[in-house]
Amino acid sequence: MLASRPRPPPTPAPLPDALAATRVSETFENVYSAPGLQVPWYFVAGNHDWVGDVQAQVALNGSAATGHRWVMPSTYYSFTRSAPDGETVQFVMVDTETLFGGVNTAPGVLPPLGYPPSGGRRLRQSSEGDPGAGSALDPPVPAAWVPPAVDEAQWAWVAQVLGSSSADWLVVVGHHPVWSVGEYGPTWALVERLLPLMEASGVALYICGHEHQMEHFRAEPHPSGLDFLVVGNGAYFNDTAPADTSHAGDCPDGALQFQYTEGTGFASLSLSPSADGAPSQLSATLFGSQGQQLYRFYKENPRAQVAGGAAQAAARATVVHQARDAALALLLVLAVAAGLTLAARLAQAQTQDVTRVKAGGPRDAVAERITVWEKGRQMGAQGEERRPLMSAKPGQPSISRVRKTPDAL
Amino acid sequence: MQASLLLIVVLLQASLQRCTARITTAATPAPPKPLVFFALADWGGEEVAPYTTPGQLAAAHAMGNVSATAGSHPSFVLAAGDNFYMEGLPGA
Numbered sequence: 001m002l003a004s005r006p007r008p009p010p011t012p013a014p015l016p017d018a019l020a021a022t023r024v025s026e027t028f029e030n031v032y033s034a035p036g037l038q039v040p041w042y043f044v045a046g047n048h049d050w051v052g053d054v055q056a057q058v059a060l061n062g063s064a065a066t067g068h069r070w071v072m073p074s075t076y077y078s079f080t081r082s083a084p085d086g087e088t089v090q091f092v093m094v095d096t097e098t099l100f101g102g103v104n105t106a107p108g109v110l111p112p113l114g115y116p117p118s119g120g121r122r123l124r125q126s127s128e129g130d131p132g133a134g135s136a137l138d139p140p141v142p143a144a145w146v147p148p149a150v151d152e153a154q155w156a157w158v159a160q161v162l163g164s165s166s167a168d169w170l171v172v173v174g175h176h177p178v179w180s181v182g183e184y185g186p187t188w189a190l191v192e193r194l195l196p197l198m199e200a201s202g203v204a205l206y207i208c209g210h211e212h213q214m215e216h217f218r219a220e221p222h223p224s225g226l227d228f229l230v231v232g233n234g235a236y237f238n239d240t241a242p243a244d245t246s247h248a249g250d251c252p253d254g255a256l257q258f259q260y261t262e263g264t265g266f267a268s269l270s271l272s273p274s275a276d277g278a279p280s281q282l283s284a285t286l287f288g289s290q291g292q293q294l295y296r297f298y299k300e301n302p303r304a305q306v307a308g309g310a311a312q313a314a315a316r317a318t319v320v321h322q323a324r325d326a327a328l329a330l331l332l333v334l335a336v337a338a339g340l341t342l343a344a345r346l347a348q349a350q351t352q353d354v355t356r357v358k359a360g361g362p363r364d365a366v367a368e369r370i371t372v373w374e375k376g377r378q379m380g381a382q383g384e385e386r387r388p389l390m391s392a393k394p395g396q397p398s399i400s401r402v403r404k405t406p407d408a409l
Numbered sequence: 410m411q412a413s414l415l416l417i418v419v420l421l422q423a424s425l426q427r428c429t430a431r432i433t434t435a436a437t438p439a440p441p442k443p444l445v446f447f448a449l450a451d452w453g454g455e456e457v458a459p460y461t462t463p464g465q466l467a468a469a470h471a472m473g474n475v476s477a478t479a480g481s482h483p484s485f486v487l488a489a490g491d492n493f494y495m496e497g498l499p500g501a
Contacts, residue, residue, distance in 0.1 A: 020498045027454035027493060031461050032486075034473025037447075039485050045497075046490025048453065052497020081484065083444040091487070175450065175490030209450020209489045231489065234452025235465035264464035266449040266472050268481060273443065289467035291474045 020056060024065050042079065042093060043072040046175040046209065050097045050148060076154050078161050085273030087280050090167035094158055096174040096208070098151035100189030104176075155193065162201040169271065169282065169301055170203040175210055179219075179228050181256055182211040183238060185247030199226055202303035204282055207267075212236045213243070214260040214267075214286050216297055219252050227299055229284060233264045257297065264289040279304060445481060447472060450489035456496065 032041075045054045060070040071079075075095040082088050162170065176187040178195055187210075198206060209232030217228035238244055243261040265288045274280040282299040449468070454461040475481050492498075 017499055023454070023456075023460055023493050023498060026458075026460035027465075031454070031465060031469045032472065034469070034476060036473055036476025036482050037469075037486065039483055041486045041488055043488045043492060044490050046451065046453075046492065048491045048494055049497040051495070052493065053500030054497065056498040056500055057492060081444060081446075084442040089444065096490075173448075173487050173489050207448050207450075207487060207489055209491060212451055229448070230450075231448050232451040232491075233464075234449040234468060234488075234491075235454060235462045235494070236451065237464060264468040266447055266468055268475060268483065269446050269448060271444040287471055287475060289464060289471050291471040 021065065024060065024063075028070075029066055038067060038069065040071050041066075041069045042091065042173070043070065044093045044173060044175055045075060045095055045097060047097050047102060050102065076157065080167055083271045083273050083280065085275075085280070087169065087271070087273065088167040089169040089171060089271060090161075090165050092158065092161055092170065092172045092203075094172060094174040094194070095151070095154060096176040096187065096190065098148045099154060099158075099174070099194065100176070100187060101150040102148060104184065104187050104189070150189075158194070159197055162197050162203065165201065168280070168303065170198075170201060170303060171205050171207065172198055172203050173207045175208060177208045177210055177215070177228065177230050177232075178206055179217045179251045179255060180211045180215055180230055181245045181248040181251050181259065182213055182215070182230075182261075183244055183246065184211055185250050195226075202301070204299055204302055205229060205269075205284070207231065209234070212238045214258070214265060214294070215256060216258040216284075216286075216295065217251065217255045218257050218297075219255045225302060227297070229267060231265070231267045231286070233260070234266065235264060237261060237264055258286075258295045260286065260288070260294050265294065443480070445483050446485050446487060447476070447483045448487040448489065451491040452488060453491050453493040455494050 043057065045057060049057060054075055058072050058074060060066055061072045062068055063070055075098065076093055078090060078092045080088050080090045162172075172194075174190070174194075176190060177184075178190045179186050194206075203226055206226065206228045208228070208230055211230050211232045213230065213233055215228070215230035219225055219228070238261050240261060243259050245259070248256065265286060267284050267286050269282065269284045272281045272283065279300055282301070283296060284299075285296045286294040288294050449472070452465055452468075454465055476483055
């Protein structure tokens with residue numbers, strides 16, 4: 001009897017086809033190859049992804065082809081991270097294309113059910129300005145493509161997740177902007193529906209792309225409000241000069257703090273823990289493609305001022321009190337037992353002056369600490385020293401300090 | 410008997426004070442270290458070889474450099490869509 005041939009080792013399921021495998025390696029894996037970038041990457045889809053098969057991207061979740069970096073368990077999801085001091089940040093990853101159906105209609109106008117079957121929309125991409133940059137791309141959308149319907153189930157999910165979050169901080173990530181002064185302007189369905197949900201739950205920051213530039217909006221002067229960050233210059237940039245502000249009139253007056261249109265780049269965000277009574281603080285630093293710092297802003301936590309934040313603080317205090325009560329109950333039992341034993345001995349001795357052992361009353365140090373923490377939080381939130389900072393080098397041509405729009409929204 | 414009851418109370422007070430002191434000590438925060446993460450969007454290269462753009466490569470290089478500087482190593486990256494230009498990933 002012949003020896004049976006050895007079985008080939010089990011191979012992981014192949015990617016949908018060779019092109020997809022090439023795109024994953026050449027557009028992602030081989031580009032973001034630096035050691036410091038070998039960390040989880042959390043994805044949502046953009047409008048271009050919806051031209052293809054978004055589920056093929058969901059299927060990349062955890063795949064070896066991405067160095068196990070690709071995190072996209074579904075088209076929308078949420079995850080929570082903890083800062084070293086224990087403060088939690090919940091990231092709510094939304095699929096904006098299906099939140100508004102892919103058709104950006106004017107305020108108050110319902111989107112149509114779909115685009116015209118052919119030639120309804122052409123997706124314009126800017127060319128790169130520097131030598132050897134990518135070519136101008138302007139292919140028509142395939143005639144067979146139909147935009148996704150508005151996903152009411154996702155809207156319900158967003159409302160539920162934001163409304164019931166117990167995290168200290170909330171950050172929402174989606175592809176389309178709420179506010180943008182650029183080529184596409186605000187996404188009106190997000191202004192009308194997502195913005196109120198985010199404001200009500202004390203979301204600190206909405207991060208998006210779509211416009212191939214960087215924009216920072218602060219809709220109110222106080223640093224604790226909801227901020228908006230556009231970082232859509234990951235591969236292309238709108239090399240218009242001067243910067244395209246054609247939709248400035250559609251955005252809240254004075255909200256745009258910063259705009260950068262002259263190169264690609266990315267943002268580095270940092271949540272600094274609370275210390276010495278000062279509240280924790282989120283900062284965002286925008287970098288250009290040469291690694292140069294373009295701009296930085298700071299934020300305090302709006303949830304410290306909305307009901308959710310108060311509830312969170314109360315829950316935290318309750319947990320501390322419960323732990324303390326349990327410890328005290330145990331000690332009480334032990335102390336009574338020890339005391340009774342000792343009392344029996346003392347009764348025998350008959351003479352003992354106990355007053356010299358007298359100690360001061362127990363100070364409720366834990367409660368006091370919480371009070372100090374809360375006070376520090378409030379004081380820090382109202383402090384004047386934490387103002388947004390323009391950290392760009394003076395004279396750097398790539399910074400556009402943006403003019404204010406004449407009309408409020 | 411009164412003396413022994415008083416002793417119990419005094420011992421109890423001392424224990425409570427120690428206990429709360431210990432809890433306070435344990436809750437003292439460690440030296441602050443921030444949670445760092447990166448964000449980018451519209452990074453998805455292009456649909457013909459080499460499937461990337463010079464602007465994407467430059468920004469990726471900058472990300473690598475920043476991630477290697479002290480205190481700037483990201484714990485994770487947020488990528489806000491347009492992952493594959495121009496038409497996403499092909500389906501099965």
